[in-house]
Amino acid sequence: MSWRATVLTLFPEMFPGPLGASLPGKALEKGVWLMETLDIREFARNKHRSVDDTPFGGGAGMVMRPDVVDAALGAVADRPGPVIYLSPRGRKLDQPMARDLADGPGVTLLCGRYEGVDQRVIDSRRIVEVSLGDFVLSGGEPAAMAMIDACVRLLPGAMGSEESLDEESFERGLLEYPHYTRPQAWIDHDGVERVVPEVLTSGHHEKVRQWRRAEAERITAERRPDLWSAYVAAGEEDGN
Known part of the structure; x- marks a missing residue:
């Protein structure tokens, strides 16, 4: 049903x-x-x-x-x-x-x-x-x-890609990592060139995964100390 x-x-x-x-x-x-x-x-x-x-x-x-x-x-x-x-x-x-x-x-x-x-x-x-x-x-x-x-959006069949749910904010106790797309180099309104982090264009999937996890942890610790404390405590309980 x-x-x-x-x-x-x-x-x-x-x-x-x-x-x-x-x-x-x-x-x-x-x-x-x-x-x-x-x-x-x-x-x-x-x-x-x-x-x-x-x-x-x-x-x-x-x-x-x-x-x-x-x-x-x-x-x-x-x-x-x-x-x-x-x-x-x-x-x-x-x-x-x-x-x-x-x-x-x-x-x-x-x-x-x-x-x-x-x-x-x-x-x-x-x-x-x-x-x-x-x-x-x-x-x-x-x-x-x-x-x-x-x-x-959590119901089976609602999302185009069910895998994307696993990476979203709060799903693993962390806020989501930053996202980037084309162009790889972009000039902002102040004339500053902003380039996509090199690791994301490296083709090295494990390094990309590690970078995303590190960014998620950094952003969570900076912006939501309450979530970060709970995340750290959960990791200590799991022995990680």
């Missing part, structure tokens, strides 16, 4: 959006994965189709009603995979999480708006909260798109 992404949103017209183009779009056309959107507003219980109300205790903004959200979730309760609420409070999305989700049958994503979703439905449905990072978006839809994209 194809991997399925089910998205609950107040703005179904935002989908597939970027997911309908390039790699995820081609994979969607081939049936590698399926997308389903559900308009939360269809489950509103009054003539005004209200999905939110003022927060108890006062404060700015509005909160999405638990009865409306719960009804929407109930309509897709049989969809495969976990239910995830995109929220700044959640665990950060990383490559291992994306791979775990891609290895499963699919995912149901709840996109919040306004001040968020009533906590009672999150607790009642045991929804997992996931965040893209330490920043706030206007709604969960862009985060849902990013999460789906991160998963889809």
Whole structure:
């Protein structure tokens, strides 16, 4: 069966959006994965189709009603995979999480708006909260798109070259090494000649492999000390 992404949103017209183009779009056309959107507003219980109300205790903004959200979730309760609420409070999305989700049958994503979703439905449905990072978006839809994209590209048949996945950032605990292509010598806008590292044109595959690993390690140590510390610790545990 194809991997399925089910998205609950107040703005179904935002989908597939970027997911309908390039790699995820081609994979969607081939049936590698399926997308389903559900308009939360269809489950509103009054003539005004209200999905939110003022927060108890006062404060700015509005909160999405638990009865409306719960009804929407109930309509897709049989969809495969976990239910995830995109929220700044959640665990950060990383490559291992994306791979775990891609290895499963699919995912149901709840996109919040306004001040968020009533906590009672999150607790009642045991929804997992996931965040893209330490920043706030206007709604969960862009985060849902990013999460789906991160998963889809890991699905069998989605990538043109499955081997390229092994060399990407985070796959081995390191950031990716630099890339170069033609022309071999290039004059930049300041008139400086910039030449491709000689080792990459040597034809010596083992030296190229060693250079790429060394560059990946250097960049990770410089830019992401947290990843580098974890990488070093993992190597020490493995006896390397």
